[in-house]
Amino acid sequence: MASPQDPLLKEEEEAMEDHSDMDVEKGDIPERQNLPSLSVMSTARSIITVVILAFVNLLIYANRSSVAGVLPYIQKAYDTNASLSGLLNTLFIGSYVLDAPIAGYLGDHCNKKYTVCAGVIVWLSMTLTLSFIPDGYFLLFLLTSGLVGAGEATFCTIAPSIIADLFTSDQRTRMLNVFYSVIPVGCGLGYIIGPKVTDAARGDWHWAFRVTPGLGLIAVALMILVTKELPRTTTNGKNNKSQKFAKWATDLKKLFKNRSFMLTTMGSTAVSFIVGAIGVWGPSYLTHARTLLQEKDPCRAEPCDYHDILIFGVVTVVSGILGVVAGTEISKRYRKSNPRADPLVCGCAMMLSAPFLLLALTFGNISLVATNIFIFIGETLLSVNPSYLTLY
Structure with missing residues (x-):
């Protein structure tokens, strides 16, 4: 049994006492939407x-x-x-x-x-x-x-x-x-x-x-x-x-008939495919690009210089934070004039990321600075999507 001095338990008991006289069946829950459920x-x-x-x-x-x-x-x-x-x-x-x-x-x-x-x-x-x-x-x-x-x-x-x-x-x-x-x-x-x-x-x-x-x-x-x-x-x-819980197969059939869910899932799958490909092969791509530009043989004995992987990590952190924050704010402001702001913002961001990712591939044997800049812009635009997908 938890100690009475437990501050979390004390707050829970006070919350229970404050709302113990509410009738769940009479619809009091919607009036408490900013509180933890029940x-x-x-x-x-x-x-x-x-x-x-x-x-x-x-x-x-x-x-x-x-x-x-x-x-x-x-x-x-x-x-x-x-x-x-x-x-x-x-x-x-x-x-x-x-x-x-x-x-x-x-x-x-x-x-x-x-x-x-x-x-x-x-x-x-x-x-x-x-x-x-x-x-x-x-x-x-x-x-x-x-x-x-x-x-x-x-x-x-x-x-x-x-x-x-x-x-x-x-x-x-x-x-x-x-x-x-x-x-x-x-x-x-x-x-x-x-x-x-x-x-x-x-x-x-x-x-x-x-x-x-x-x-x-x-x-x-x-x-x-x-x-x-x-x-x-x-x-x-x-x-x-x-x-009663519906049978698992029945639930799946209902989900397959939900067009909004299915389209959102396909969009999420497409984003995951792109982000996964960048995440797995992005560092190796930059390492090979530097080897090609400097016209030297790949490192075959330790210690090797893999600082391009560190740069890629910094780019991923900054672009991810910027994309999520920007996507949330843009959707929030645009939603005032258009209720479909979330899917529109995320869909446009994903389409805009494509040319920048293509440019990153094109400039790999030309300039590493330009390549990293294009990767940064592309990852920022791709990071806009989680702010929308969390709604589902």
Whole structure:
């Protein structure tokens, strides 16, 4: 039992007392749209939960981009070419896609808090395992990478629904925006942390996969202590205990008939494809471009100079933050005159990113400065999309 001096518990009890005389069936919930749903968790505890989930999301994407950050080291360790190295991302995404529907089903029928913690533990343990696979066992490295994707899928599928349970109306959108806005920051940090940790470990790239597991375990412990399982609710905040869950296949059929959901999903898939391709091969592209421009042989013995990967990380962090902030503000102002502002702003931003990304590919053998500028503009425009996708 928690101590009476626990400030979070005290705030929860006061919130419960303030709203204990409200009749849920008489429609009092819509008048409290800025409070956590059903007042099961205090506002402070709910916000702390979002911060913890956002921190784990940041770690996940930092760890994911660390693979690209140390990819040259991995290729040398396992004596693989670019084609075989591409299997890392292919197998990871394949595992992610296969596990996501299962994770969604478990999130609907099991305790969300412990399910998402289990997913994070799988991700952490498999990431740590990657750092101990010896040279020459590339197949084992591939399979373990796939299990990392399964753990990530569990977290990324269920965590947003936990936030949706905690908040309603505009606060739900803001908190989801916080959760997703850390993605570009995490990606950029991964490109910086991976090479820096490797340099600090005197060229031992395995240490790049030993940074996030420790921090992730702390986050899991905080989730277990802070987060509470909430009653099942509908999107308008009303209690949903009496409502039976539809069968999984029936739910999928309904989703396939929802044109707005399907089109948004296809748009999100297209953005993920582009961002994923840039994230995996962007650093290698810049490294090869510098080798070509300086007319020198690729580095075949350590230590090698991979500062282009660090530059790419900084560009990703800054462009990601700028894109999310700009997209949110532009949509907010344009929405006053056009209710369809969000999809229009994000769709236009995505189309505008295409020519700049094409210019980045064109200038790779001409100017690295111009290439980085075009990548920055293209990534900024692509980062506008999360501010819209969080609404769904």
